[in-house]
Amino acid sequence: MAKYIAQLIIAGSQVIGRAFARAVKQEIEASQQAAQRLGNAKTRTERIANQKLGLSLEEAKQILNIRNLTKEEIEEKYQSLFKANEKTSLYLQSKIVRAKERLDHEILSGPQTEKTQSSESPKT
Structure with missing residues (x-):
């Protein structure tokens, strides 16, 4: 035994x-x-924002399905996704809120990454 x-x-x-x-x-x-x-992240400020908010700019754009960083488009996508997940998933709602915060932070800090991307593209 x-x-x-x-x-x-x-x-x-x-x-x-x-x-x-x-x-x-x-x-x-x-x-x-x-x-x-x-x-x-390409710049120091972008790395700091990623660490502070927990999402990269690309992740936030993917979550809200945004191509252009305009206040109107962000707000429109945020409202529709937030309402669509209102009764189903608190987790998804929190991701949507974090993505909006990250995109709002990017708009307030200026379109630095878009400027660097457009200046890096080769001219023909």
Whole structure:
């Protein structure tokens, strides 16, 4: 009987050890991806905004499905998405709010990234 209990304890600790190792590995990968995502910013102010608000400019544009940074388009998309998810998902609503905050921050700080992108495009 003691032999079976010892085998059970050993097997259980192996399972727990593998699960813990897998969880640590996933956490390391997630933190590396987050660091890479935040590190892809082109300017120092963009990196600071990404860290402060938790979203990159591209992520915020994807969430609200915005191509141009205009106050009207941001507000229109924000209102429609926020109302569409009003009764279904608080998580999606919070992502929509964070995306709007990030885009509003970008508008207030100026269209620096659009200027650098347009000046980098080759002229023919």
